[in-house]
Amino acid sequence: MSSQSPAYDYHLPVLYKETLEGLNIRPGGIYVDCTFGGGGHSRGILEKLGPDGRLIAFDQDSDAQANIPKDDRILFIAQNFRYLQRFLRLNEIEAVDGxxxxxxVSSHQFDQGERGFSIRFDGPLDMRMDRRASLTAQQLLEQYSEQELLRIFSNYGEVSNSKTLAKFIVTNRTAGHLKTVQAFKEFIHPMVKGNPNKYFAQVFQALRIQVNEELLALQELLEQIPGVLAKGGRAAIITFHSLEDRMVKNFFKNGRLEVEEEHPFLNSTFRSPLKVITRKPVTARPEELRANNRSRSAKLRVAEKIALSQE
Structure with missing residues (x-):
């Protein structure tokens, strides 16, 4: 079976068929697309749903709203997925099937220079996925301390000389250096180690993760998944870097983010409500890699909500 996704101008959904298969969609079920974007995965879900099925779509980026299909079965919520359970309850939905x-970042966001996500285009150093948010990448670079910048570059970008880079920025920063993508790249160019494009990509990834609180939002989503899934319901999450993938892998395996150390004299009473469906992450097949370069770093993991004996 080919894994090549349907073509959409806004965003080419990665691992399209594998994701839909992983969700094991029931025609009458209720499903959530936490990252609607161009609506590629959502359209695939809608095609598999019957007239009584429902799709709840989240996206904090206002640009995504232009892609909402005219379909009475879809409810669009213009919010970050970290508020999943809150908005499901507001809409009187107790449990979902997937x-x-x-x-x-979507292809559309990367290709819009004025959003500031890409090192390929010049534009304001913004990086906000939700343009209602107050903090931009420029403001972060202007305001954060050397220690805070060190933490961001080291933890979120795995930048090799994070300490030196943080010190350089704080010592030499001016508004002119930090206003645009090109100005910032030129400013930090003396700090570049190795391949410049790879180095800039790591720095931009780190800034973007912090501006959008991406790992915190993912943590909050994961913690809500067991509570919103019906028995037999599935969670399918596609990640693009090791920080996200590690969080998803560990949560799906253990059913929680904080894992207790084994104690030789105590037995833990906690049992994970999740069963891992994908023993190894699903990655793009050769035909998809040829059609969509972005798929090269994509990893899909799937878990299923199971019934515990005491329930």
């Missing part, structure tokens, strides 16, 4: 999240 949750999908395609993390990271």
């Amino acid at each position: 949750v999908l999240a395609d993390l990271g």
